[in-house]
Amino acid sequence: NIPPRKEQKELLPCPYIQIALGDCADEAEEATQDVVVIVGVHDKTGDRQGYRDVMNAIERIRQRFKRNPYIKDQAMVKTIRWAAPEDDTQHPYYFGAVLLTCIIPQMELVSDHT
Numbered sequence: 001n002i003p004p005r006k007e008q009k010e011l012l013p014c015p016y017i018q019i020a021l022g023d024c025a026d027e028a029e030e031a032t033q034d035v036v037v038i039v040g041v042h043d044k045t046g047d048r049q050g051y052r053d054v055m056n057a058i059e060r061i062r063q064r065f066k067r068n069p070y071i072k073d074q075a076m077v078k079t080i081r082w083a084a085p086e087d088d089t090q091h092p093y094y095f096g097a098v099l100l101t102c103i104i105p106q107m108e109l110v111s112d113h114t
Helices: 052-068
Strands: 016-026 031-042 076-084 093-104
Touching: 031 052, 052 076, 052 093
Parallel strands: none
Antiparallel strands: 016 031, 031 093, 076 093
16 A cells, blocks of 8 residues: 555545435335435544445444334335445545435326316
8 A cells, every 4th residue: 555645635625424315116006215325534543444444334234224214204225235345545535435325205197187
């Protein structure tokens, strides 16, 4: 591992958590919506341990939805998947993600006939 340069400036605002909507599916029995939670950290210590901070954030998200799978009484988390940092090639930045597949209310068709 090459040590980081001393005057390296932070390029991204870290730490951060970004939430984005992913794919939707409308099935006969339920509708689902994927919610992607991206975690980013900047390891200022230089010891290449930033993956631990990412994994800690991922674990906190997982535990929160295992305790209470509801999101504002509008959706229920059905499955939780996550991706951990694979290596430190982007040092000093480390990233991970959580994919929450949520059951959401079914859309109801409204007839145009009056």
